[in-house]
Every structure is written in C-alpha cells, then in structure tokens.
Amino acid sequence: MSEQSTPPTGLRTGIYDLGYRAYEGRRLGRGYAITSLFWYSARAVFGLGRGWVAKLFSMGLAVIALIPALVQLAIAAIIPAEFEYASYENYFGFVGLVLALFCAVTAPEVVGRDQRNQTLALYFSRALSRADYVTAKVAALLFGLLIVQLIPQLLLLSGNAVATEEVVDYLSENLDEIPPILASAFIIATMMSSVSLAIASQTARRYWASGAVVIYFVIATALGAILRETIASSDGDYALLISPLHVLEGTVYWVFASTPEVGSDIYNISVDGIYFFAAAVGYSLLGLGVLYRRFLRMRI
Numbered sequence: 414m415s416e417q418s419t420p421p422t423g424l425r426t427g428i429y430d431l432g433y434r435a436y437e438g439r440r441l442g443r444g445y446a447i448t449s450l451f452w453y454s455a456r457a458v459f460g461l462g463r464g465w466v467a468k469l470f471s472m473g474l475a476v477i478a479l480i481p482a483l484v485q486l487a488i489a490a491i492i493p494a495e496f497e498y499a500s501y502e503n504y505f506g507f508v509g510l511v512l513a514l515f516c517a518v519t520a521p522e523v524v525g526r527d528q529r530n531q532t533l534a535l536y537f538s539r540a541l542s543r544a545d546y547v548t549a550k551v552a553a554l555l556f557g558l559l560i561v562q563l564i565p566q567l568l569l570l571s572g573n574a575v576a577t578e579e580v581v582d583y584l585s586e587n588l589d590e591i592p593p594i595l596a597s598a599f600i601i602a603t604m605m606s607s608v609s610l611a612i613a614s615q616t617a618r619r620y621w622a623s624g625a626v627v628i629y630f631v632i633a634t635a636l637g638a639i640l641r642e643t644i645a646s647s648d649g650d651y652a653l654l655i656s657p658l659h660v661l662e663g664t665v666y667w668v669f670a671s672t673p674e675v676g677s678d679i680y681n682i683s684v685d686g687i688y689f690f691a692a693a694v695g696y697s698l699l700g701l702g703v704l705y706r707r708f709l710r711m712r713i
Contacts, residue, residue: 443540447549450541454553457526458519467522474515475561481507482565486572501566501590502669505601506677508565509658512601513630515561516554516609521622523550524610524704528617533713543708551606551704558602566594597665604661604693607700614707634658638678650682654692663689 459475460467481499499507527533536546570590574583612629613622637656641649653659663679666672667686673679679689 443542443545446539446541447545450536450546450549451553451556454523454550455556457522458553458557470518471515471557474511474518475564478508478511478515478561479565479568482568482572485569489573499569501569501594502597502666502671503674503677504566504569505597505662505665506674508562509662510630512558512561512605513658514627515558516605517623517626517630519554519557520606520609520613520626521619523554524614525617525619525622528614529619531713533711537713543711544705547705547708551610551701554606554610555602558606559598562598562601563594566598570594593669597668600664600668600690600693601661604657604697604700607697607704608657609700611700611703611707614704630657641678641682650684651688653679653682653684654688657696660689660692660696664693 456462458471460469460471481504485499505512527536533546537543570584570587574580574587577583608629609626612625615625616622634656637653637659640652640655643649644652653663659678662677663673663684663686666679667690673681
C-alpha cells in the first residue's frame with residue numbers, strides 16, 4: 414500500500430477563488446486608439462524612438478529636401494538683383510525624387526514593422542478596426558510628407574520676405590501663394606503616401622518593400638518619358654500620365670496656374686493641367702483601395 418504523500422512543512426495548499434473584477438476605470442475608446450497609433454507611426458516616419466540608423470535615412474532625406482530653398486536664400490542674399498533659382502511652383506521638380514526615396518525608406522517601416530513583429534492581432538483585438546488601422550497609417554506618412562514639403566516652402570517665403578526692404582509689404586503681396594502651396598503639398602503627400610503604402614504593404618520584408626517603391630517611381634517615370642518620345646503623334650504627350658513624378662509636377666503647375674519651366678518634360682505639351690490633377694486623384698484612390706483591401710482581407 415502506497416504511502417499518502419504529505420505536503421512539505423510550512424507550505425499551504427488549496428484552491429483560491431480570486432474571482433473576476435470588471436474594469437471600472439475610464440475607457441478612452443476608439444478615437445484615442447486611432448490618435449495614439451497615428452502619433453506612434455508619425456514618430457516612426459522620422460525614426461524617433463529608434464536607433465540612429467533609422468533617423469539617418471529619413472531625416473537625412475528631409476534635410477536634402479531643404480537644400481534648394483537654402484540655395485535660393487543664399488543667392489538672394491548675395492546677388493542684389495532678383496534671381497529665382499527655386500520658386501514655389503517649381504520646387505517639386507527639385508525634390509520629387511528625394512520625396513520618392515523618402516517614401517521608399519519610411520513606408521516599409523509604417524506598415525511592414527507590425528507584420529514582421531506579428532503584432533497586428535493585438536491591434537485588431539482592441540477597439541481599433543482594420544480600417545482605422547489603415548487610416549492612421551496613411552495619415553502618419555501623409556503628415557510626414559507634408560512636413561518635408563512645407564518647411565522648405567515656408568523657408569522660401571520667409572527668407573524672400575526678409576531679403577526685401579519691406580518685409581510686411583512682401584508678405585501681404587504674396588499671401589495668395591499660401592493656398593496653392595498648401596493644396597499642392599497635400600495632393601503630393603496624398604498620392605505618394607497612398608501609392609507607397611499600397612506597394613510596401615504587400616511584403617513584410619523591409620528591403621523588398623523599399624526596392625519595390627523605388628522601382629515603381631523610377632521605372633514608371635522613365636517609361637512615361639520614353640513612350641512620349643516614341644509615339645510620334647501628339648497623343649504621345651498623354652504617355653506622361655503614366656509617370657507619377659510628371660503627374661505630380663504637372664498638377665503643381667496647374668494648382669499654381671503657372672506655365673511649366675522651360676526645359677522641363679511637361680513644358681510645351683498638349684496635355685491640360687486638369688488631366689494631371691485627375692491622374693493624381695486616380696492614383697491616390699487606386700493606392701488607397703489596394704491598401705485597404707490588403708488589410709481588410711489579411712489573415713492574421
């Protein structure tokens with residue numbers, strides 16, 4: 414007959430009913446969850462809260478986007494005569510490729526990091542819906558692109574005002590430049606963020622996603638320019654609507670109601686600016702559709 418085991422001396426055993434106590438504190442809700450995810454993702458766009466390598470690429474590209482504005486201000490300070498190297502309407506022509514590289518660096522971090530770390534299930538188990546998740550991510554990259562664009566433009570505006578003898582008069586005479594600056598920056602940020610995130614969301618691998626975003630902007634831009642030269646008729650000008658950078662450049666000139674700069678690819682072509690704007694809206698909607706569909710149908 415086996416001996417009955419006895420618990421060690423001093424060890425109390427038993428079953429304790431700890432019960433279940435419902436949470437009675439304040440529930441911050443869905444809006445707070447979306448806002449928190451937005452600010453977290455916006456910080457990730459610029460590498461804040463991460464290592465110096467993450468900050469180097471995103472912030473480095475943001476600084477590069479400032480260079481044309483700094484050059485213009487330096488020229489204005491040295492040369493007494495009025496000379497415009499960079500203006501509000503042609504600024505995108507200088508920094509378009511830089512913005513594309515910025516998207517290639519940041520978009521995989523915005524939507525790929527959660528896939529790599531397998532944290533999407535945690536997000537979707539709370540008050541945050543999948544559509545809310547995508548909305549916060551798009552808004553974060555859009556916000557980052559607005560900052561990268563608007564700081565140089567505002568620097569141009571303030572610098573040009575300071576370079577004149579009558580600062581107040583210059584600002585009052587050029588206040589009408591602010592609405593097209595804001596409108597063009599918003600259109601650019603919307604299209605580039607939606608398309609970049611749609612591409613980057615297809616894989617969790619950072620380098621594959623970055624490469625795919627770069628390939629899209631470079632190849633599509635080159636393809637549009639090549640087709641325009643290849644097609645002999647005037648219809649060849651519409652081939653530039655394939656190119657994302659040409660579409661955005663044409664949209665900016667249309668928003669400012671100005672003539673494209675001499676020597677640019679969209680100078681003296683038969684395509685009206687409204688077509689570039691319509692193409693920008695179309696690409697934005699297509700990118701958003703692909704992005705939302707990706708996360709709404711994703712298995713986690």
